[in-house]
Amino acid sequence: xxxxxxxxxxxxxxxxxxxxxxxxxxxxxxxxxxxxxxxxxxxxxxxxxxxxxxxxxxxxxxxxxxxxxxxxxxxxxxxxxxxxxxxxxxxxxxxxxxxxxxxxxxxxxxxxxxxxxxxxxxxxxxxxxxxxxxxxxxxxxxxxxxxxxxxxxxxxxxxxxxxxxxxxxxxxxxxxxxxxxxxxxxxxxxxxxxxxxxxxxxxxxxxxxxxxxxxxxxxxxxxxxxxxxxxxxxxxxxxxxxxxxxxxxxxxxxxxxxxxxxxxxxxxxxxxxxxxxxxxxxxxxxxxxxxxxxxxxxxxxxxxxxxxxxxxxxxxxxxxxxxxxxxxxxxxxxxxxxxxxxxxxxxxxxxxxxxxxxxxxxxxxxxx
Numbered sequence: 001x002x003x004x005x006x007x008x009x010x011x012x013x014x015x016x017x018x019x020x021x022x023x024x025x026x027x028x029x030x031x032x033x034x035x036x037x038x039x040x041x042x043x044x045x046x047x048x049x050x051x052x053x054x055x056x057x058x059x060x061x062x063x064x065x066x067x068x069x070x071x072x073x074x075x076x077x078x079x080x081x082x083x084x085x086x087x088x089x090x091x092x093x094x095x096x097x098x099x100x101x102x103x104x105x106x107x108x109x110x111x112x113x114x115x116x117x118x119x120x121x122x123x124x125x126x127x128x129x130x131x132x133x134x135x136x137x138x139x140x141x142x143x144x145x146x147x148x149x150x151x152x153x154x155x156x157x158x159x160x161x162x163x164x165x166x167x168x169x170x171x172x173x174x175x176x177x178x179x180x181x182x183x184x185x186x187x188x189x190x191x192x193x194x195x196x197x198x199x200x201x202x203x204x205x206x207x208x209x210x211x212x213x214x215x216x217x218x219x220x221x222x223x224x225x226x227x228x229x230x231x232x233x234x235x236x237x238x239x240x241x242x243x244x245x246x247x248x249x250x251x252x253x254x255x256x257x258x259x260x261x262x263x264x265x266x267x268x269x270x271x272x273x274x275x276x277x278x279x280x281x282x283x284x285x286x287x288x289x290x291x292x293x294x295x296x297x298x299x300x301x302x303x304x305x306x307x308x309x310x311x312x313x314x315x316x317x318x319x320x321x322x323x324x325x326x327x328x329x330x331x332x333x334x335x336x337x338x339x340x341x342x343x344x345x346x347x348x349x350x351x352x353x354x355x356x357x358x359x360x361x362x363x364x365x366x367x368x
Contacts, residue, residue, distance in 0.1 A: 058263075058270035064321035066267055067093065069258045073118040077251045078111050080238035084229050086319065087336055088115055088203075092264065093271050094315035096226025096308060097182050097202040099167075099340065103209055106231045109165055112203040113252055116161035119264050120257030121199060124156035125163040128170035130213060134177035138187055152189060157181055160197055160261060164204040168214040175221055178202060182224045199264045219299065219343065226308040228340035267318075274314040275324045283327050283366070284309055287334060290362045291341075296348035297358060301341045309337045335359050 025032060058066065067089050074085050088111060091098045100108040109125075116123035126137055139155035156162065157178070167175065181187055182202055187194045204225070206217070222228075234242065245251055285306055292300030312333045317325040335356055342355035352358050 056266055057273060058266050060270075060274065060318055060321050060323040063093070063267055063270050063318040066259060066263060067319040070115075070118050073255065073258045074111070074114040077114045077255055078107055079242045079245070080234045081107070081111070081231055084111065084231050087227060087229055087333075090312055090315045090319060090333065091227045092119070092199070092201060093267050093318060094226055094308075094311040095199070095201075095268050095271075096311065097204070097224060099222070099225040099228045100203065100205045100231070101208055101228055101340075102230045102232065104207055106233060108205040108231060109163065110252060111231070112161075112163045112205070114255060115203065116163070117252070117255045118258055119161070119199075120260045121160035121264065122197075122261075123161045123163070124159040125165060126156050128164060128166045128168075128174070130169060130171055130215075132170050132174050134174050137174060137177045138181075138189065141190065152192075152194075157187065158194070158196065160199055160201070162200075162202050164202060166206060167204040168206040168217055170215065172215055172218065175215065175217065179221065179224065197261075199261060199268060219341075222340050223302055223304055225340065226312060227336045229336060271311070271315045271318045274317050274322075276310065276314060277324065277326075280313070280325055280327055280330060281310070284313065284330050287330065287362060287366055288338065290366060291338065291358065294358055294362065296344055296352045297342050298345050299341075299343035301338045305338055305341045309334065312337050331363055334363055 070089050070092075071082075071085050074088070075082065078085055088098060092115065098112075100111065102108055113123070113125075126132075135155065137155050137157050139153050139158065141150040142153050143149075144151045164170075164178065181196060181200070185196050185198070185200055187196065206214075288301040288303075288306040288309065290300075291297060291305075294300065309330060313325040313329040316329045316333050317323075320329075322329075339355035339359050342358060344352055344355065344358070352361075
C-alpha cells in the first residue's frame with residue numbers, strides 16, 4: 001500500500017490504492033490529509049510534541065527476564081559470543097546506536113539481523129557504497145501522477161532497526177544524513193520534520209582492515225554511537241559448532257521474535273528508572289573528565305560520552321536484575337562506551353595502541 005505522511009502532525013501511515021487522491025483522515029490527528037497545512041506565523045513560537053510515556057514501566061526483574069529471552073534467542077544464531085550479545089542488548093535498552101568494527105566474516109551483520117528479528121521490530125538494511133546518495137537513505141519527494149502532488153517516499157532509514165553495512169564506504173555527505181536521525185530521532189526534509197517510530201536503533205558495521213575506497217567516520221559521527229563492539233574470531237570448537245548448525249539451513253531463517261516493539265519501549269523506559277547514586281555519578285564524571293586531561297590524547301570523551309556511560313550503566317544494571325547502578329557497572333561498560341570517542345596523539349601510539357589502552361589505565365588508577 002502507498003505510504004503517506006500527514007502534513008499536519010507528521011505521522012506516517014499507509015492507505016489503500018483505492019483511496020489515493022481522495023480525502024482521508026489521519027489516524028493520529030484526524031485532519032484531512034488533502035487539506036493544506038496551516039501556515040505558521042513567522043513570529044509564532046514552535047511547539048514541540050512530547051511523546052507520552054508508556055502505560056506500563058518494567059521494573060528490574062522484568063527487565064532482566066526480557067533481556068535474557070532476547071539474549072538466548074540471539075545465541076541460537078551467534079555462537080560463542082555471549083559478552084558481545086549481552087552488550088548489544090545493553091545498547092538496545094539504553095536507546096543507543098552500536099558500531100560493529102571488525103574484520104570481514106565474523107558475524108557483524110548477522111548479529112545485527114538477529115537483534116532486529118528477536119525484538120519484533122521493522123528492519124531495513126543499507127549497503128553502503130561510494131555512490132550511495134542521501135536520498136537513497138532518507139527518502140525523496142516523488143511526483144504522484146494521479147494527484148499531481150509531490151509525496152515523500154520513505155527511505156530505509158524509516159525503520160525501527162536499521163543496519164548500515166560498511167558505513168565507512170559511504171561518502172561523508174551520505175554519512176551526515178544519519179546524524180539527525182541518530183541524535184534527534186527525526187528526519188527533516190523540505191522544512192518538514194518526520195518523527196521516527198520508536199524504538200529506533202542504528203547498527204553500523206565497518207571493516208578496519210581495508211582502507212581503499214573508504215571514508216573515515218568523523219568524530220561527530222563516532223560520538224553518536226553509544227557502543228563500539230568487536231567480535232573477533234571463534235575458537236575451533238565454536239567454529240565446528242557453527243558449521244554443524246549450518247548443515248541444513250541458516251539459523252537466522254527460522255529465528256522468531258520473542259518480544260514486541262511495544263515491550264522494548266517499556267524496557268527502555270524502565271532503564272531510566274534504575275537509580276544512580278551520587279557517588280556513582282561522581283565516579284562516572286571523573287572518568288570521562290580524566291580522558292580530557294590525559295597526556296596521550298588530543299581529544300577526550302565529550303559530555304555526550306558521559307551521558308552514554310550513564311545510560312549504559314543503568315542498562316547493564318537492569319539486565320543483571322539490579323535496581324541500582326554501581327561503580328562496578330560503570331567500570332564494566334566503560335571501555336566499549338568511551339574508547340571509540342578518543343583521539344590519540346601520534347607520538348603516544350608506541351605506548352597506547354588505541355583508546356582501549358587509555359581507558360584501561362584510567363580505570364585502574366581512578367579510585368571508585
